[in-house]
Amino acid sequence: MGFLAPFFLGAAVLGGLPYWLHLLQQHKTTPVQFSSLMFFERRTTTSTKQKKLKYFALLVMRLLALLFLILAFSQPYWERTIAAGSGKRLRVAAIDTSFSMRRGGALDAAKNMALSLAPKVNPAEPGIVVAFGAGAHEIGQKAEDAGTFRNNVNAIVAGDERTSYAELSRVLRGLAEAHRMPLEVHVYTDMQKAGMPARFADLQLPADTKLEVYDLAPKELPNFTVESVTPPGRIFDTAKARVRATIAGLHTPKAAKTISLVADGKVLATKPVEIPENGRASVEFFGLDTGYGFHKGEIRIDGAGDSFPNDDTFRFSIERSDPRKVLYLHAARDTRSALYVKAALDAAVPNAYSIETASFETTSTPNLTNVSFVVLADPGGLPASLEASLKDYVQKGGALWIAAGGYTGAQAKLPVVGLAIKEKRMASRAREMFETVASKEPLHPVIERAIGLESVKFYQLVAVEPVAATKVLAKTADGVPVMLEQAMGEGRVLVLASPLDNLGNNLPLHPAFIPLVERTAQYLSRQQESTGIVAVGDGVELRAAADRATGVEVLDPKGDRALTLEQAAKATSFAPGAEGYYEIRRGNGRSSLVAVNADRRESDFARMEPETLSLWKATGEPGEAQTVNASGERTERVSPWWWLLLLVLLLTLAEGVLASRYLYGSGVGEQAAAELVGKEAA
Amino acid sequence: MDQRFLDPKVLASISNLELVAKTVVDGFISGLHRSPKFGFSQEFAEYRMYSEGDDLRFVDWNVFARTERTYIKRFKGETNSRLTLLVDASASMAYTSHNVTKIDYARYLVASLAYMAHQQRDAVGIIVFDDDVREYVTPSSRSGQFRRTMAAIENASPGRRTDFAKAFFHFQSTLRSSRGMAVVVSDFYEDPELVIKTIEPLRFRGNDVVLFHILDPQEVRPKFDGPVLLIDSETGQELETSPEYAAQEYRGKIDAHVAALRQKAQSAGLTYHLHVTDTPLDAALREFLMIRQGRS
Numbered sequence: 001m002g003f004l005a006p007f008f009l010g011a012a013v014l015g016g017l018p019y020w021l022h023l024l025q026q027h028k029t030t031p032v033q034f035s036s037l038m039f040f041e042r043r044t045t046t047s048t049k050q051k052k053l054k055y056f057a058l059l060v061m062r063l064l065a066l067l068f069l070i071l072a073f074s075q076p077y078w079e080r081t082i083a084a085g086s087g088k089r090l091r092v093a094a095i096d097t098s099f100s101m102r103r104g105g106a107l108d109a110a111k112n113m114a115l116s117l118a119p120k121v122n123p124a125e126p127g128i129v130v131a132f133g134a135g136a137h138e139i140g141q142k143a144e145d146a147g148t149f150r151n152n153v154n155a156i157v158a159g160d161e162r163t164s165y166a167e168l169s170r171v172l173r174g175l176a177e178a179h180r181m182p183l184e185v186h187v188y189t190d191m192q193k194a195g196m197p198a199r200f201a202d203l204q205l206p207a208d209t210k211l212e213v214y215d216l217a218p219k220e221l222p223n224f225t226v227e228s229v230t231p232p233g234r235i236f237d238t239a240k241a242r243v244r245a246t247i248a249g250l251h252t253p254k255a256a257k258t259i260s261l262v263a264d265g266k267v268l269a270t271k272p273v274e275i276p277e278n279g280r281a282s283v284e285f286f287g288l289d290t291g292y293g294f295h296k297g298e299i300r301i302d303g304a305g306d307s308f309p310n311d312d313t314f315r316f317s318i319e320r321s322d323p324r325k326v327l328y329l330h331a332a333r334d335t336r337s338a339l340y341v342k343a344a345l346d347a348a349v350p351n352a353y354s355i356e357t358a359s360f361e362t363t364s365t366p367n368l369t370n371v372s373f374v375v376l377a378d379p380g381g382l383p384a385s386l387e388a389s390l391k392d393y394v395q396k397g398g399a400l401w402i403a404a405g406g407y408t409g410a411q412a413k414l415p416v417v418g419l420a421i422k423e424k425r426m427a428s429r430a431r432e433m434f435e436t437v438a439s440k441e442p443l444h445p446v447i448e449r450a451i452g453l454e455s456v457k458f459y460q461l462v463a464v465e466p467v468a469a470t471k472v473l474a475k476t477a478d479g480v481p482v483m484l485e486q487a488m489g490e491g492r493v494l495v496l497a498s499p500l501d502n503l504g505n506n507l508p509l510h511p512a513f514i515p516l517v518e519r520t521a522q523y524l525s526r527q528q529e530s531t532g533i534v535a536v537g538d539g540v541e542l543r544a545a546a547d548r549a550t551g552v553e554v555l556d557p558k559g560d561r562a563l564t565l566e567q568a569a570k571a572t573s574f575a576p577g578a579e580g581y582y583e584i585r586r587g588n589g590r591s592s593l594v595a596v597n598a599d600r601r602e603s604d605f606a607r608m609e610p611e612t613l614s615l616w617k618a619t620g621e622p623g624e625a626q627t628v629n630a631s632g633e634r635t636e637r638v639s640p641w642w643w644l645l646l647l648v649l650l651l652t653l654a655e656g657v658l659a660s661r662y663l664y665g666s667g668v669g670e671q672a673a674a675e676l677v678g679k680e681a682a
Numbered sequence: 683m684d685q686r687f688l689d690p691k692v693l694a695s696i697s698n699l700e701l702v703a704k705t706v707v708d709g710f711i712s713g714l715h716r717s718p719k720f721g722f723s724q725e726f727a728e729y730r731m732y733s734e735g736d737d738l739r740f741v742d743w744n745v746f747a748r749t750e751r752t753y754i755k756r757f758k759g760e761t762n763s764r765l766t767l768l769v770d771a772s773a774s775m776a777y778t779s780h781n782v783t784k785i786d787y788a789r790y791l792v793a794s795l796a797y798m799a800h801q802q803r804d805a806v807g808i809i810v811f812d813d814d815v816r817e818y819v820t821p822s823s824r825s826g827q828f829r830r831t832m833a834a835i836e837n838a839s840p841g842r843r844t845d846f847a848k849a850f851f852h853f854q855s856t857l858r859s860s861r862g863m864a865v866v867v868s869d870f871y872e873d874p875e876l877v878i879k880t881i882e883p884l885r886f887r888g889n890d891v892v893l894f895h896i897l898d899p900q901e902v903r904p905k906f907d908g909p910v911l912l913i914d915s916e917t918g919q920e921l922e923t924s925p926e927y928a929a930q931e932y933r934g935k936i937d938a939h940v941a942a943l944r945q946k947a948q949s950a951g952l953t954y955h956l957h958v959t960d961t962p963l964d965a966a967l968r969e970f971l972m973i974r975q976g977r978s
Contacts, residue, residue, distance in 0.1 A: 030910050035777035035784070035901060036871040037914040039935035043927040 004075035004639065011070045018062040058658055065651040072644035077637040089184040089210070090142075091127040092175060093117055093149075095156050096189035096216075098133040098163040099536070099579075099598035100605065103190070103308040106216045107158050110188035113214055114153045117186060118146040128175060129153050133161030134537045136171040142179070160536040160579045162599040163195030165616075166202035176206030183209040183620075190217035191608045194601040200615070209620030213613055221605035222252040224304040226259075226314035227280065228600070231297060232288075233532050234319045236351035241288035245299040245314065249275040250604050252306070261285040262298040263318070270302070294319050294593040296581050311603040315581060315595035317532035323354040324525050325370055329386075330377035331407065332359040337377045337500035340508035341517055348518035353525075360386065368393045372525035378405030378499045382415045390416050395489030399524035405499030409462040417486045417493050420465040425480070427459045434459050434505075438477035446494065446523050447473055447483065449515040456512060458482065460504030462497045492524060532592070535599045539573040542584065553585040557596075729753040764805035764821040766889075767792045767831075769838050770868030772812040773916040776840035779900035780960060785840050787959040788867040788896050791966050793835050795865060798967065800828040805862070807831065810838040813845035821862065843916040846872055846880040867894045869901075871916075874942040882950045892953045895943060899960050902936060904928040 003009065034040070093114040101107045114129070121127035121143055129139040129152035139156055143149035168187070176183050183206060189195075191213065197203065205211060227248040235241040243261060254277045261269045268289060275281045288297075294317060301312040326345075328338050338357045345353050358366065364385045368374070374390065376382075379402065382390070394400050400416060408414065409424030427433035434457035440447055447453060453474065463480045466472055473483040473494075486493040502508040507516075534540055542552045551569055556562040557580025563571065576582055576596040585591045732741060732752035745753045769792055775785040792808065799806045807821030808831050817834045819827075864884050870877055870893070884891050906925040913920050940956055947954035957966060 030906075030908065031920075032906070032910045032912055033777070033915055034912045035774035035869065035898065035915055037912055037917075037919055037921050038871050039932050039939065040912055040921050040923050041927065041931070042921055043924040 002077055004077060004637075006074055008070060008073040008075075011073070012067070014070070015063055015066050018059060018066065058655060061651050061655040061658065065648050065655065068644045068648045068651070072641045072648065075639050075641050077639040080638050088125045088181065090175065090179050090181040091117055091121060091125060092130055092172065092183055092185045093127065093153060094130040094132055094136070094168055094172075094185060094187045094189075095153070096133070096163060096187070097131045097156060097159040097161070098192075098195070099160045099310065099602040100163065100190050100192055100308070101216070102158050102160075102310050103217070103221075106190060107156070110214070110216055111153050111156060113188055114186065115150055118149045118153070121146050121149045127152075129156070130168070130171060130175075131156050131159075132164070132168040132171070133159045134164050134167065135161070136164075136167045138171075138175075159577065160596075160598045161577065162537070162602050163189065163192050164197070165195050166197035166199075169203045169205055172209065173204070173206045176209065182207075185209060185211045185620075187211065187213045188216060189213065190605065191215050191613070192217075192602070192604065193606045193608050194604050196608060196612065203616050203619060205616070205620030207620070211617045211620050213617075215607075217605055217607065219607065220251045221307060223250045223306045223308050223311070223603050223605060224248070224252060224255070224257065224275065224301055225250065225308075225311040225600060225603035226299050226301060227603075229299045229314045229316050229533065231316040231318055231532065233317075234321060234352070235288060235290075236321065236323050238289050238320065239287050240350070241286070241318075243285045243288065243297070243299070243316075245283050245285075246280055247273055247275055247283060247301060248280045248600075248603070249278060251278060251606070253277050257304065258302040259283045260298075260300045260302055261288075262300055263288065263290050263295050265296075288318060288320075290318065290320050292320050292322075294583075294591075296593070296595070308603065308605075311598065311600065315533070315579070315597055317581065317593040317595045319532075319593070323351055324372040324521075324527075326353050326355045326373055326375065326521070327366060327368065327371045328355050328357040328375045328377065329360055329363060329366070329379070330357065330375075331380065332361050334377055334499075334501055336502060337403065337508075340500060340502065340513070341375065344508075344514045344517035345521060348514050349521075353521060365389055368398065371398065373399035373401060373521070376400065376402045376415070377501070378403060378407050379415050380407030381411050387415055391488075394491035394493060397490040399491055399526075400493045401496070401520060401524060402493065403496045403498065403500040404462040404464070405501070405504050406460055409460070414462075414464055414495065417488060417495070419467065419470065419486065419495075422463040422465050425461040425463060435461055435476045435480070435482075437474045437482050440474035440483075441471070444471075444473050444485075446485075446519045447516065449519055450512040451515070452510065453512045453516070456505060456507045456510050458498050458505045458507075460498055464495060464497055494520060494524065533595050533597065534576065536577060536579060536596055537575055537599070539575050540582070540584065540594055541573050542571055542586075555583040555585070557581055729755060764807065764862035765795065765799040766821050766862060766864045767796060767806070767808040767835075768864060768866045768868075769808065769810045769835070770812070770844055770866075770870075771810050771816060771838045771841050772844035772869075772871075773840050773842060774844065774869055774871055775896070777898055777901070777915055778959065779898050782959050783840075784869055784896045784898055784959055785838065787957070788894075789835050789838060791894060791896075791957070791963055792865065792867055793832065794963060794967060796828065796831045796835065798971075800831075808834045810834060812841040813843055813848055816841060844868070844872060846877055850880045850883075863890045863892070865892045865894060867896060869897060870895050870943060874939065874946050877943065878946040878950050878952070881952065885951050890953070891951075893943070893947055893955065894966060895940070895954065895956045897956065897958055899958050902958055904932060 095107070095110045095114055097107065101110065117127060123144040127143045127149045129143070129149065130136055131139055140148065140152035143152055172183060172185060185205070225248050227246045229246075230244045232241050232243070245259065247257065247259060249255060252275070255275050257273055257275055259271050259273050260267050261271075269285050269287075271283050271285065273281045273283045283299075297316045297318050299314045299316070304312045306312075328341065330338055338355070342355050345355065353372070360379060360382060364383055366374075366386070366389065368389065371393075374393070376390075390400065394416065402408075402414065402416070404414060404421075406424065406426065409421060409426075411421060413420055425435065427435070436457065437454045440453060442448060458476075461476070461480055461482065464484065466481055466484060467486075469487050470481075471485045471487075472481045473485060475481045480497070481495075482497050484495050484497070486495065498505045498507070500508060507513050540554075542554070552563070552571070553568055554562040554574055556576070557578065561568075562576070562582065563574065567574070574584075576594070579596055579598050582594045582596060583591060584594060729742065729745070730753065732754050736754050740754050742753050742755050745751065769788055771785060775788065776783050778784065778786075796806050796808070803823050805821040805823040806827060808817065808819045809815060810817035817837060819830050819834045866881055881891060881893070906923075906928055909922060909924050911920055911922050944954045944956075955966065957963075
């Protein structure tokens with residue numbers, strides 16, 4: 001037995017402290033004035049004896065607690081010898097299946113090298129095959145014979161994920177824990193620096209692990225790649241569509257390349273680009289002449305001439321559709337609000353919406369066919385036929401945006417939705433009396449980007465009484481709703497408790513107005529904001545949690561269903577594992593196309609430094625707590641320090657209980673004094 | 683009854699002793715369901731011929747107008763005699779374990795009794811003693827007597843040690859002449875036999891004698907957290923003792939002392955009452971009333 005920190009034992013002299021305190025306690029008497037000593041007798045000896053007995057247990061506990069604490073800090077240990085026979089190792093063949101391993105048969109080379117381990121696999125020293133990319137997982141069962149091991153290695157297929165050595169280390173730690181054997185790990189990888197984690201500690205290997213890394217890539221391989229593409233996502237005017245791409249040369253000399261814009265396999269445009277040495281260049285394409293619907297787009301480097309062609313193409317998806325129809329109903333006197341809303345929508349999403357304006361006075365039964373949403377600008381009291389048709393439209397899944405102004409505030413109820421109006425708050429703009437938004441639902445899609453909404457000055461507010469089905473999105477300090485959402489049948493209604501005409505507030509001139517109008521239009525027309533491009537392993541949102549009842553179907557690049565039945569019914573997101581185009585069919589009949597590309601960090605063949613590799617290997621070497629002798633026997637130091645701390649805790653608790661019992665147990669209750677008096681009174 | 687006004691803790695916050703007495707008595711009386719038969723107020727008892735020295739205020743001038751004879755109206759209260767309060771002001775009476783000392787409690791008690799007797803036009807007097815007579819106000823029902831009594835009570839501060847025999851020897855002569863009621867208020871830290879022997883002669887002269895034994899809660903049931911060095915407040919003697927002794931043997935002794943006092947007092951025809959200083963004063967007042975009514 002020894003001590004890892006023996007100098008802490010010097011603190012044992014502190015053990016005398018409780019003993020000294022106890023000695024002090026024994027001779028301590030408190031002087032107390034008393035009326036008469038007529039009935040008192042000297043009782044020093046008896047008192048001390050009883051006290052000694054009572055304090056003895058306390059003293060022992062305190063001394064033991066202190067002693068154990070000192071021992072815990074000194075870290076006592078004893079050595080446990082593990083027989084040589086038990087020094088067998090679990091052989092792990094970890095094969096990198098990341099996107100970069102698709103280069104020139106690198107994966108096949110890795111598998112072939114791993115197969116050379118097969119003859120060494122036997123029941124005493126079994127073998128496990130691990131494939132790792134962004135995640136790591138075992139292939140097949142633990143192999144106790146060469147055949148099984150070979151089958152497991154051959155079952156590995158190439159992936160499109162990025163490398164993560166941290167994930168590999170995590171799985172290795174799990175294997176060592178599960179099999180309770182030291183590991184002999186053979187890693188077959190291209191040693192990309194990009195696969196290293198941000199924290200070196202994440203690479204920690206299990207104790208007593210031998211790590212052997214097999215390098216499968218030549219040094220600093222030059223590579224051209226399409227690093228990123230910014231497509232429009234949805235286009236309404238093909239002539240105005242613009243696609244921008246960044247081409248990167250990694251460890252490459254200066255070069256001239258030709259970049260093509262491809263849609264559905266057809267080359268639409270080609271542009272030359274000069275890529276500087278080890279640098280980047282941008283290329284921009286104007287005009288995307290495609291038909292209506294979803295299209296599979298690509299930006300391609302023609303004749304890149306590098307050894308890794310898989311990253312010379314970058315996929316994206318585009319949708320061409322007609323502008324969505326918006327019906328804007330306003331009072332004849334209101335000539336300003338429609339202008340502000342139109343301008344905001346044109347600025348945010350040009351050509352995405354076509355706004356038809358009409359006045360309440362001239363519209364009794366509007367044509368609501370194919371209308372994405374309707375805007376009611378300060379409607380006041382609507383004609384009964386118009387209100388009935390709007391109600392019917394919303395109940396059947398339509399959407400409505402009501403901006404309540406002074407005329408609406410004069411009514412008892414908000415039209416269409418029927419919410420009660422408590423009061424109309426009017427303030428003079430000249431006197432700068434206004435109200436502001438004090439709290440809002442920051443995650444609601446309509447206002448999450450309306451930054452600075454709190455500084456908008458509202459001079460007119462219509463105080464609407466919310467009901468149970470009403471969701472207040474923003475309100476003033478005294479709780480008056482400024483924006484609220486009301487569910488109505490299958491439709492949505494958003495209410496702004498102030499007009500859109502720049503008279504009742506300064507919202508139309510505020511920076512928050514454009515994102516607010518854009519997101520409102522998007523929310524009401526039920527469009528999902530998506531660029532249509534994700535990286536392998538990243539999540540694609542399938543549905544909001546509230547819409548779980550609707551099924552979602554995902555078709556992978558081969559046209560197969562990518563989700564299980566349970567995932568199709570419940571999953572809120574999906575992480576594609578391979579490159580290609582995924583078609584997502586949602587329950588409400590809408591579908592979208594998502595282009596999935598491999599993470600472009602995989603294109604960089606900069607390699608892990610040898611020093612880093614040495615350090616990684618060193619994390620698995622037997623540490624101070626373990627030594628291996630000449631006969632292969634391992635001795636392991638076992639320290640009971642945390643058991644000692646546990647004992648200290650228990651002793652402290654017991655001491656507390658005993659001490660409190662002594663302190664409060666010797667006294668008498670307050671009622672006792674009254675007993676004698678009561679007896680006398682009786 | 684509104685016990686709050688009889689609670690010693692409440693009374694301790696009132697600095698004016700007369701107000702304390704009035705508060706206690708009025709609070710006590712207002713709580714009774716029917717008026718006690720004091721006879722001090724309007725209850726006519728008898729007419730008596732005027733004799734020299736009588737207060738002219740009590741002459742019934744209506745009778746004089748009809749009969750040309752001077753008669754004095756007498757009330758029931760006037761049939762009472764005298765109340766002598768004997769207050770122990772020894773050093774041990776200064777002891778307290780809370781905010782009311784035994785001497786304070788005794789002051790409230792005798793002030794309330796004096797006030798109540800004054801209301802009945804009894805002659806009230808007071809003797810404050812420790813090992814000697816320190817203050818003596820002769821019992822009288824004259825105007826200004828109440829104020830003098832109150833002043834004496836007010837001035838009763840703890841002095842030296844108690845010596846019943848010596849003190850009582852001095853004032854026995856003053857109690858010889860007439861019948862009345864004597865109230866002795868003390869903590870009686872003395873041999874019960876000696877106490878009773880000393881006080882008993884008062885009874886022989888036709889006095890009703892009441893002993894009010896005042897003790898602090900800590901004296902009845904002492905509670906110490908550890909060994910203590912006790913210092914006697916009268917003698918300065920020091921004694922180390924243990925909580926266990928105080929919790930067991932001491933209690934037995936004080937209980938025996940109280941029992942002996944009560945038994946010997948009853949044997950001698952004295953009335954004995956124990957009061958702990960955290961209990962309301964109403965029991966003492968009720969005792970006084972019972973004796974008072976028995977005499978009238």
